[in-house]
Amino acid sequence: xTTSGSAPEPGSTELTRLRRLPQKSVGERAVLxxxxxxxxxxxxxxxxxxxxxxxxxxxxxxSADTVLFHGSSGSRLFRALAxxxxxxxxxxxHDGMVLARSGFESSILFRCAMVFGTCRVVDxxxxxxxxxxxxxxxxxxxxxxxxxxxxxxxxxxxxxxLPLTECSVKVGASGPSAEDEAQDIAxxxxxxxxxxxxxxxxxxxxxxxxxxxxxxPVPDYLTDWRRD
Amino acid sequence: xTTSGSAPEPGSTELTRLRRLPQKSVGERAVLxxxxxxxxxxxxxxxxxxxxxxxxxxxxxxSADTVLFHGSSGSRLFRALAxxxxxxxxxxxHDGMVLARSGFESSILFRCAMVFGTCRVVDxxxxxxxxxxxxxxxxxxxxxxxxxxxxxxxxxxxxxxLPLTECSVKVGASGPSAEDEAQDIAxxxxxxxxxxxxxxxxxxxxxxxxxxxxxxPVPDYLTDWRRD
Numbered sequence: 358x359t360t361s362g363s364a365p366e367p368g369s370t371e372l373t374r375l376r377r378l379p380q381k382s383v384g385e386r387a388v389l390x391x392x393x394x395x396x397x398x399x400x401x402x403x404x405x406x407x408x409x410x411x412x413x414x415x416x417x418x419x420s421a422d423t424v425l426f427h428g429s430s431g432s433r434l435f436r437a438l439a440x441x442x443x444x445x446x447x448x449x450x451h452d453g454m455v456l457a458r459s460g461f462e463s464s465i466l467f468r469c470a471m472v473f474g475t476c477r478v479v480d481x482x483x484x485x486x487x488x489x490x491x492x493x494x495x496x497x498x499x500x501x502x503x504x505x506x507x508x509x510x511x512x513x514x515x516x517x518x519l520p521l522t523e524c525s526v527k528v529g530a531s532g533p534s535a536e537d538e539a540q541d542i543a544x545x546x547x548x549x550x551x552x553x554x555x556x557x558x559x560x561x562x563x564x565x566x567x568x569x570x571x572x573x574p575v576p577d578y579l580t581d582w583r584r585d
Numbered sequence: 586x587t588t589s590g591s592a593p594e595p596g597s598t599e600l601t602r603l604r605r606l607p608q609k610s611v612g613e614r615a616v617l618x619x620x621x622x623x624x625x626x627x628x629x630x631x632x633x634x635x636x637x638x639x640x641x642x643x644x645x646x647x648s649a650d651t652v653l654f655h656g657s658s659g660s661r662l663f664r665a666l667a668x669x670x671x672x673x674x675x676x677x678x679h680d681g682m683v684l685a686r687s688g689f690e691s692s693i694l695f696r697c698a699m700v701f702g703t704c705r706v707v708d709x710x711x712x713x714x715x716x717x718x719x720x721x722x723x724x725x726x727x728x729x730x731x732x733x734x735x736x737x738x739x740x741x742x743x744x745x746x747l748p749l750t751e752c753s754v755k756v757g758a759s760g761p762s763a764e765d766e767a768q769d770i771a772x773x774x775x776x777x778x779x780x781x782x783x784x785x786x787x788x789x790x791x792x793x794x795x796x797x798x799x800x801x802p803v804p805d806y807l808t809d810w811r812r813d
Contacts, residue, residue, distance in 0.1 A: 397679065397693070398677060398679055398693065398695075400628035400640050400675060400677070401640070402628075402630040402638030402639065402640035402673075403638055404632035404636040404637070404638045407671070408632040408636065408670070408671060409632070409671045409673070409701065410630030410631055410632045410638050410640075410671065410672060410673045411630065411673050411699075412628050412629070412630035412638075412640050412673045412674075412675040412699065413675065413697075413699070414675070414677040414679075414693075414695060414697055416693050442636070443635070443636060443637045443638065444638060445630075445637070445638045445639050445640045446640075447628060447640040447641065447642070449626060449628070449642040451625065451626055451787075453789070453790070454723065454724060454789075456724060456727065456792075457731070458731055458732055459731055459732040459733075459734065459738070460716060460720045460727075460728070460731055460732075460733075460734055460738075461734055461735075461738040461741075461742070463720065463723075463724060463727070463731070465625070465626065465642075465644050465723070467626075467642060469641075469642055471639075471640065471641070473637065488688060492688045492691065495682065495691075495693070496682060496684060496691060499684065499688075499691070500688070502778045502779075503685070503686055503687055503688055503691070503775070503778065504686055504687040504688075504769055504772070504774075504775045505687075505688075506687065506688055506689055507689075510687070510688075510689040513689075514689070532793075532795050532796075533795045533798075534795050534796055534797055541732055542797050544732070546732075547731070547732045548797070549801065550730045550731065550798075550801070550804075551792075551794065551798050551801045551802065551803055551804050552794070552795040552797065552798045552801075553792055553793050553794040553795045553798055554792070554793045554795075555789050555790070555792045555793075555807060555810060556789065556790040556791070556793065557787060557788070557789050557790065558787070558788065558790060559679075559785060559786070559787045560785070560786065560788070561681070561682075561783050561784065561785050562681070562783070562784040562785065562786060563784070564684075564779075564781055564782070564783045565760075565781050565782045565783075565784065566779065566780070566781040567760050567761045567762045567780040567781040567782075568762055569762055569770050569776070569780065570761075570778075570779050570780045570781055573777065573778070573779045573780075574779065575779055576778075576779050579779075579783060582783060
């Protein structure tokens with residue numbers, strides 16, 4: 358895995374500078390890491406020749422100053438990414454809803470990281486390690502239990518690495534008082550309605566055993582799987 | 586809101602036909618509606634002149650055979666969408682993880698809808714209704730309580746409508762037995778490890794009142810906000 362020690366801070370380049378609502382841009386690498394580490398799925402964008410975008414969900418893992426993700430070697434989109442097509446890799450945490458006193462100031466409580474760039478194909482001795490990192494991010498504790506990948510399976514998988522060089526981080530974290538019009542808060546009608554935040558969280562439920570696994574104890578590591 | 590009564594079935598056009606894993610394509614409009622109606626955030630893709638994609642999260646609502654979403658009239662990306670740029674509007678439900686006996690067959694349990702096309706700007710008398718539909722999808726029950734949008738707020742918002750014409754639906758719903766190699770299930774080593782599904786769900790937590798709303802009762806409609 359490469360590490361870009363001198364990567365610019367998120368939001369500091371021409372591509373990543375927020376033109377709208379710049380107060381929501383967060384120039385801290387720790388926040389970028391938090392968003393990427395707390396999530397499992399990214400939405401990856403790619404453009405075809407006719408400027409038609411495609412946006413597809415992928416599982417991924419962060420490794421130092423890169424993100425790693427994988428897909429079928431036969432996939433058109435993965436082939437294009439492997440060939441150097443520009444991408445936008447977006448991870449959004451949805452933390453809740455902000456209920457203001459007007460629709461205009463109501464919003465989604467979110468944290469979003471966007472990574473721009475081109476991918477490097479991970480191959481050779483790094484490839485197995487990258488697959489392990491992705492599996493361990495998506496399924497913590499699982500890798501030592503399962504059958505290691507076969508040569509054929511490794512060949513059938515394309516692993517891509519995208520450096521965290523051009524990144525933009527946006528956090529919408531204000532409560533309604535910070536957004537609402539003062540006259541709405543003071544209004545005898547709208548000042549009386551409830552306003553606040555309704556938090557939202559994702560969590561894992563009770564594991565459901567496969568028919569062939571009935572009677573096999575559920576591994577301990579699964580009980581730690583609660584992300585929020 | 587327009588209705589495209591003769592829209593092709595999801596996955597039936599050249600753009601939307603799945604080339605990989607076609608068994609995961611679901612040609613049923615009801616499944617498309619389910620995915621769109623159960624979710625709150627879409628990831629919208631757009632390409633710039635240099636084939637650089639941008640993928641941004643947006644709140645939205647489905648209305649008949651369209652999706653409606655809104656953003657700032659000043660946003661570069663919304664201006665480009667309003668001007669007719671091609672888009673890909675992707676909604677992904679993450680329902681859990683599939684733990685197979687190998688990493689290769691392990692996967693994310695997901696349902697994904699992709700809508701391709703160009704947007705129509707919603708203006709005139711339809712615009713307020715579209716804003717109401719979006720607000721009521723994101724914050725059910727809220728619209729009658731809050732201050733109606735001002736003329737200035739309506740002007741500052743661009744509302745876009747994307748028809749559900751070119752759609753692709755992909756559902757990864759198999760348990761591990763359907764995916765695992767028979768020899769892994771029969772293996773004295775790998776056949777003994779637990780395999781199955783760990784479901785995942787998103788839910789709303791306890792509302793947190795704004796400082797100015799302390800003492801105001803939490804509205805009843807908020808107690809219904811549990812999506813999964």
